[in-house]
Amino acid sequence: MIKKFSDKDLDEIRISGKDIYDGCLLHVMKDRVKLPDGKESEREFIRHPGAVAVVPVLDDGRIVLVKQCRYPLNTVMWEIPAGKLDHGAENLEDCARRELSEETGYEAKEWRFLCSIATTPGFSDEIIHLFEAKGLTAHAQHTDEDEFIGVQAFTWEEINNMICRGELFDAKSICAFHALEIKK
Amino acid sequence: MIKKFSDKDLDEIRISGKDIYDGCLLHVMKDRVKLPDGKESEREFIRHPGAVAVVPVLDDGRIVLVKQCRYPLNTVMWEIPAGKLDHGAENLEDCARRELSEETGYEAKEWRFLCSIATTPGFSDEIIHLFEAKGLTAHAQHTDEDEFIGVQAFTWEEINNMICRGELFDAKSICAFHALEIKK
Numbered sequence: 278m279i280k281k282f283s284d285k286d287l288d289e290i291r292i293s294g295k296d297i298y299d300g301c302l303l304h305v306m307k308d309r310v311k312l313p314d315g316k317e318s319e320r321e322f323i324r325h326p327g328a329v330a331v332v333p334v335l336d337d338g339r340i341v342l343v344k345q346c347r348y349p350l351n352t353v354m355w356e357i358p359a360g361k362l363d364h365g366a367e368n369l370e371d372c373a374r375r376e377l378s379e380e381t382g383y384e385a386k387e388w389r390f391l392c393s394i395a396t397t398p399g400f401s402d403e404i405i406h407l408f409e410a411k412g413l414t415a416h417a418q419h420t421d422e423d424e425f426i427g428v429q430a431f432t433w434e435e436i437n438n439m440i441c442r443g444e445l446f447d448a449k450s451i452c453a454f455h456a457l458e459i460k461k
Numbered sequence: 462m463i464k465k466f467s468d469k470d471l472d473e474i475r476i477s478g479k480d481i482y483d484g485c486l487l488h489v490m491k492d493r494v495k496l497p498d499g500k501e502s503e504r505e506f507i508r509h510p511g512a513v514a515v516v517p518v519l520d521d522g523r524i525v526l527v528k529q530c531r532y533p534l535n536t537v538m539w540e541i542p543a544g545k546l547d548h549g550a551e552n553l554e555d556c557a558r559r560e561l562s563e564e565t566g567y568e569a570k571e572w573r574f575l576c577s578i579a580t581t582p583g584f585s586d587e588i589i590h591l592f593e594a595k596g597l598t599a600h601a602q603h604t605d606e607d608e609f610i611g612v613q614a615f616t617w618e619e620i621n622n623m624i625c626r627g628e629l630f631d632a633k634s635i636c637a638f639h640a641l642e643i644k645k
Contacts, residue, residue, distance in 0.1 A: 279630040281536035287609045288537065289530045298482045298489055302505045302584060305482055305489060310532060318607040321486045322533035323507065323584070346473045347582035348494060349506035352465035353472065354582055392624060394632040397580050397587060398531035398538055400486060400507070405632075423502045425471050437643045440576060446463040448578040448589075448632045455639035459621045 279393045279404060286313055289320070297321070325403035329373040330359035330449045332391070332457060333383055333410045339430040341413070342450075343380050346425065355439065356447040359405065373408045379419055381428050386412030391456035396448060407453040463577045463588060470497055473504070481505070509587035513557040514543035514633045516575075516641060517567055517594045523614040525597070526634075527564050530609065539623065540631040543589065557592045563603055565612050570596030575640035580632060591637040 294308035304324040312318055333341040342355045360376035362369070370388055377383055391407040420426050431439070436454065439445035478492035488508040496502055517525040526539045544560035546553070554572055561567055575591040604610050615623070620638065623629035 278627050279536075280627045281534070282628075284528065284530075284537045284611070287528065287530045287611060289532050297484065300481065300489070300491070300505045301503065303489060303507070305484070305487060307484070308532070312607055313530075313609045316607070319485065320532040321484045323487070325584075344468065344471065346468075346471045346497075347579070348473050348492070348504040349584065349586040350465070350579055350582055350588075351586075352463075353468045354579065356582070392627060392630065394630050394635060395531070395534055395538065396632045397585070398534055398540070398631060400509075400533065400585075401581070402533040402535075403581065404534075404630075423496055423500070425497045427468070427471060440640065440643060443462050443464045443576060444466075446576065446578050446588075447582060448580045448636050451578060451639050452632050452635040455635050455642070456624065458639070458642065459624060 279395065288313060289318075292317065321400070323401035323403070325401050327362045327403065328359055328405045329362065329369055329376060329408065330357050330405050330453060331373050331377045331408045331410050332357050332453045333377060333381060333385065333413055335413055335430055339432055340436060341381055341383060341428060341430050342436075342445075344427040344429070354447055355445045355450075357450045357453055359449060369406045370408070373406075373410070377410055378416065379421070380424075380426050382416045382418040383410070383413045384416055385410035391453060391460060394449065394452045405449050407449065407456055409457060463579065472497060476501065505584070507585035507587070509585050511546045511587060512543055512589045513546065513553055513560060513592065514541050514589050514637060515557050515561045515592045515594050516541050516637045517561060517565060517569065517597055519597055519614055523616055524620060525565055525567060525612060525614050526620075526629075528611040528613070538631055539629045539634075541634045541637055543633060553590045554592070557590075557594070561594055562600065563605070564608075564610050566600045566602040567594070567597045568600055569594035575637060575644060578633065578636045589633050591633065591640055593641060
C-alpha cells in the first residue's frame with residue numbers, strides 16, 4: 278500500500294470544489310486550493326475507483342500478457358491483465374482473481390502483493406495495486422461484452438526486448454516487472 | 462518511441478465523437494466506436510499533450526528526486542523531475558532539459574532516451590518520454606509560480622527500499638528505473 282505524507286512547505290489545502298463532469302467512466306473535479314505561500318490556485322482532476330493488475334507467471338517462468346485495443350491511443354497494446362475495482366471498495370485480491378480469470382482464463386493458487394502505484398498523480402487519483410500470481414491452471418476466458426482480448430505467454434528476455442523496442446509500453450506492466458525484480 | 466499496431470480481431474473504429482469538457486488542464490472526449498464484433502459502444506477519455514520525465518544521475522551514482530504535493534491524491538510524493546510538453550509539439554529533449562533545470566536547478570551534459578510509456582491507456586492518451594541525464598552541475602531552481610518542490614538525492618538501495626515500503630509509488634519513476642536497469 279502507498280504511504281501518504283504531509284509537508285507544511287509543500288501542502289495544498291482544499292478551499293472549495295465542484296463536480297465538473299460525471300460520465301460513465303470519468304468523473305472530473307475542479308477544486309480551489311490554498312498554496313504553500315498563501316496564494317490560491319485551481320486543481321482539475323479525475324476521480325478514479327482504483328484498479329488491480331496481475332503478473333501471471335507460468336510454471337516454466339513465462340509471463341502471460343493480454344493484448345487489447347486501447348482506444349484513447351488508437352492502438353492495440355500488450356499489457357498484464359488488469360481491471361477496475363468495483364466501486365473502489367472491493368477486496369483487492371478478489372478483484373485480481375476475477376480479472377485474471379475473465380481476461381486470460383487462468384486461475385492461480387499462489388498470490389503475492391507487490392506494491393501499489395499512482396499512474397497519473399498530476400491529474401487523477403488512480404492507484405493500481407500490483408500482484409504476482411503463480412500455480413496457474415488454464416480455464417475458459419470470459420470477458421465483458423465490450424472487451425476483446427488476445428492472450429500469449431512470453432519469456433523475460435522477450436519482454437525486456439519488447440520494452441526496449443517500444444512494443445510494450447504500458448506503465449503498470451513495467452512497474453510490476455520492476456517490483457518483481459527488486460522483491461525477488 | 463512507442464510502436465502502435467493494429468489487429469483486425471481487436472480494433473475499435475471511431476464512428477463519431479464530441480468534446481465533453483475543455484478545461485485548463487483536462488480535455489474530455491466521448492467517442493462512439495464500432496467494436497470488433499460489429500456492435501457499438503462509447504469510449505470516454507482524456508486528451509493529454511504528453512510529457513517527459515528525467516532520471517538525474519549524480520557523478521557518485523545517486524539519483525535526484527523531487528517531492529511535491531499531488532493534490533488529486535492528497536499527499537506529498539517523491540518522483541523523478543517531469544513536466545508536460547508545450548502543446549505536444551515541443552522537442553522532447555528540450556522539454557526534459559527545461560523541466561530538470563526548473564524543478565531541480567541541475568543542468569546535464571549527457572542525455573539518453575530510455576523509452577516512452579502509456580500511463581493510463583484505459584482513459585487517457587498520455588505518453589511520457591523517459592530520459593537519463595548525467596554529467597550534472599548544480600544551478601538555481603526556478604519553478605513555476607504555483608509549483609513548490611523539494612529536492613534530494615538517494616542511493617539505488619534507498620530508492621528500492623522506498624518502493625518496497627510504499628514510500629515511492631509514482632509509476633513514471635518506477636518505469637524509468639526499470640528501463641535504466643534493462644538498458645544498462
